[in-house]
Amino acid sequence: MAKFTFNMPDVGEGVAEAEIVDWHVKVGDTVSEDQHLVDVMTDKATIDIESPVDGKVLEVAGEVGDTIAVGSMLLVIETQGDVEVEEDSPAETTPAPAPKDEDVVERIEVETSDASDADDAIAADPDPQPLPEPTPAPAPQSHAKVLASPAVRARAKDLGVDLSQVKPAGDGRVRHADLDSFLSYNGGFSAGGATRSDEEIKVIGLRKRIAQNMAASKRSIPHFSYVEEVDVTELERLRAQLNSAKGDRLKLTMLPLLITAICKLVPEFPMINARYDDEANVVTRHGSVHLGMATQTDGGLMVPVIRDAQAKNLWQLAREITRLAEAARDGSAKSEELSGSTLTITSLGPLGGVATTPVINRPEVAIIGPNRIIERPMFVSDGNGGERIEKRKLMNISISCDHRVVDGWDAASFIQEMKKLIEAPARLLAD
Incomplete structure (x- = not known):
């Protein structure tokens, strides 16, 4: 067995780095020569990177959204024997279109410098302290646990109000006055739907290019x-x-x-x-x-x-x-x-x-x-x-x-x- 380090190939003139936008393999997968491994995006195009060898994936360079420099390690593949691959020979690539930095309009501004600085600070800490476990938000009270008369429940149903969202006064029983206060504070209605959790979406690929280009346009152009x-x-x-x-x-x-x-x-x-x-x-x-x-x-x-x-x-x-x-x-x-x-x-x-x-x-x-x-x-x-x-x-x-x-x-x-x-x-x- 031998370990073959597959470096990020030179995918175009003047390209020094590329962003990982989609992995098609993971650690432990068996791959064959010419198999599609990963999609990367440069400022010119999205490129399909294919495997130069047969073997088993031992290590990958980063996650979706990470930037990889040309010539740096992309994957480590375990092979059956020694493998000879010309270092200057780029992997087989199939370009798919993506906009250049100057060719996108109407974009969302996202600043990333603070996040990068924070990552560097964490990496430099020799003894980082574990983050505390987040305290889960209490689940909303169901209708079955809400104390209210049938008349209040019927009125709330007609109005589309979730009684679990109404804060009762006094002995904990929701009354018409509590419902009136809730309606007044919430503009006269309630959506009545379940509370949705926050969603984090990583800004990668085309959306990341849009964000960068939008920010550059607004920064430099009056x-x-x-x-x-x-x-x-x-x-x-x-x-x-x-x-x-x-x-x-x-x-x-x-x-x-x-x-x-x-x-x-x-x-x-x-x-x-x-x-x-x-x-x-x-x-x-x-x-x-x-x-x-x-x-x-x-x-x-x-x-x-x-x-x-x-x-x-x-x-x-x-x-x-x-x-x-x-x-x-x-x-x-x-x-x-x-x-x-x-x-x-x-x-x-x-x-x-x-x-x-x-x-x-x-x-x-x-x-x-x-x-x-x-x-x-x-x-x-x-x-x-x-x-x-x-x-x-x-x-x-x-x-x-x-x-x-x-x-x-x-x-x-x-x-x-x-x-x-x-x-x-x-x-x-x-x-």
């Missing part, structure tokens, strides 16, 4: 947001007309029309379609619009990229939007399809509120967020110098910008020109 109301009645009418004559083409949503408006305006506002390298202190204004499209997936928010959006017509955009969204959700999106955006659009669709203040997809300098469409009566011209009241479809458009690169006047002017295009949509189809 955001400002601007919101304008736009009448989309005519744009919706145009969309309906195009869909009625579409034949075998995809049904158009509002998104391809909005992207077309954005692309038409970018040449006039090049500061919007840019990336800021704050370390080199260089702003690159891009000629092509590589539009990031914030997409919700089961694992979290991802941003697939529509390459050269300015060169695509409405139906080409519709096909690309559908293809990329499906690829992001089913995990088939390639790494290059999840990076390199120069401007991002984010929309919650029918869930969109009155206005949003989206977070910039660093190192971009702007992000645009259309909000929910609502119907409201408006005064409109009657064509004879007067006005009439008419039901119109209205939508707010939000933009957040990096104030180091984009001035407030530029952002407001961009959205005002976008408003003009949307409210006279025939211009969208003109060359």
Whole structure:
């Protein structure tokens, strides 16, 4: 028998470490050559690591969420004899898509430095004291143990109140006055459900990347947001007309029309379609619009990229939007399809509120967020110098910008020109 130490392989140029996101084996398992051992995530992709040998797992490097340096021990495997493996030869890896640090928006901020410092302090303590056993919370009193008259019980049942949550006064019997006090204190009702225990969820993988990227964006970018109301009645009418004559083409949503408006305006506002390298202190204004499209997936928010959006017509955009969204959700999106955006659009669709203040997809300098469409009566011209009241479809458009690169006047002017295009949509189809 021999022990083979399998070190973390070099999984890509410039990658110094990777995060463990899922173990597929444990200590004591028998593994065969090329068997899937573990998934690790770098800042570029999620990688499947496979075994270079047959044997039994004696040791693994860490738990899910731990970071492993390239070249450090990943597993120790007991083999039948001496094993020769080229040290410079990386293990067989199969990349699966994951967003780069700069390609995720709308993220949850989680600070981890304090936790790391605490771990270091515990590890350095030569004689750590055992933690006291936690005292379990008392279980809620059941209805059978609550003293109350049938009338009080019936009233509590009608109100949906759990009597075990009502604190009695006096002799311990719950009376109507106690029930009244409980209702007053709890806003007039009680959920009546069982108390749920706290749940701790380790922040790993995509969610950890989202957290890190969100924190980095908010720390380094001075955001400002601007919101304008736009009448989309005519744009919706145009969309309906195009869909009625579409034949075998995809049904158009509002998104391809909005992207077309954005692309038409970018040449006039090049500061919007840019990336800021704050370390080199260089702003690159891009000629092509590589539009990031914030997409919700089961694992979290991802941003697939529509390459050269300015060169695509409405139906080409519709096909690309559908293809990329499906690829992001089913995990088939390639790494290059999840990076390199120069401007991002984010929309919650029918869930969109009155206005949003989206977070910039660093190192971009702007992000645009259309909000929910609502119907409201408006005064409109009657064509004879007067006005009439008419039901119109209205939508707010939000933009957040990096104030180091984009001035407030530029952002407001961009959205005002976008408003003009949307409210006279025939211009969208003109060359």
